[in-house]
Every structure is written in C-alpha cells, then in structure tokens.
Amino acid sequence: MAADVLSPIALETQCLYCHPTDGQDRARIAKRELEDIIRLRTTLRRAKLQIAVMDADRRTSLTSRWTEVDVSLRAVVAAIHAFDQQQVEELLHDSDAQTERLVATLPKR
Secondary structure (H helix, E strand, O other): OHHHOOOHHHHHHHHHHHOOOOOOOHHHHHHHHHHHHHHHHHHHHHHHHHHHOOOHHHHHHHHHHHHHHHHHHHHHHHHHHOOOHHHHHHHHHHHHHHHHHHHHHOOOO
C-alpha cells in the first residue's frame, strides 16, 4: 500500500494539475500535512527502537504510550482520506503534542 501513496510533492503537483485555481491553497496544505505525518512516523519508529531495549517495566509503560500516539497518528491519516481539513488540523496538532510528550520521556541520545 505504501507504494501507492503519493509523495508530498507529487500530491501537491497532482492537486494543482486538477485544481490550478484553488484559492484556498489546499495543495500546499495537503503537502505540509503529509510532510508532518512522515516526520511523526519517523519519530515514532525511532522511539519504538529506543523503547525496545529498556527494562521490562519501563518498556511496558512506554509501549502503551507509544500505541496511543500511533493510534492518534492513524486517525490523522483517516481524516486526510476523508478530506476533513478541520479534523486533520486538530488531530495533527494532538498527535504532534502526544509525540512530543512521549519523546520527552525517553533518554536523550
């Protein structure tokens, strides 16, 4: 499935091809949102690797928090697919905040 998803720049280009006179700048916004999702997914992947090598009690606690963040990020993706711009922004903000809180609990590298 990942191979079927456009890159942020390809999405912006395709949007502008079909909607060249979009006064709401949705193509640029969609590109930024995809870039934000990629950034958050990358951060979550790194966090998962750090969590995997922790002691069992801490690993269990942080894995639970990691799963909550992952679920919130999946909700952002679902909102993008539903073309619900307002919900995307709200969920993206929430997912970003949850990710920052998770990362803050991990040891500094």
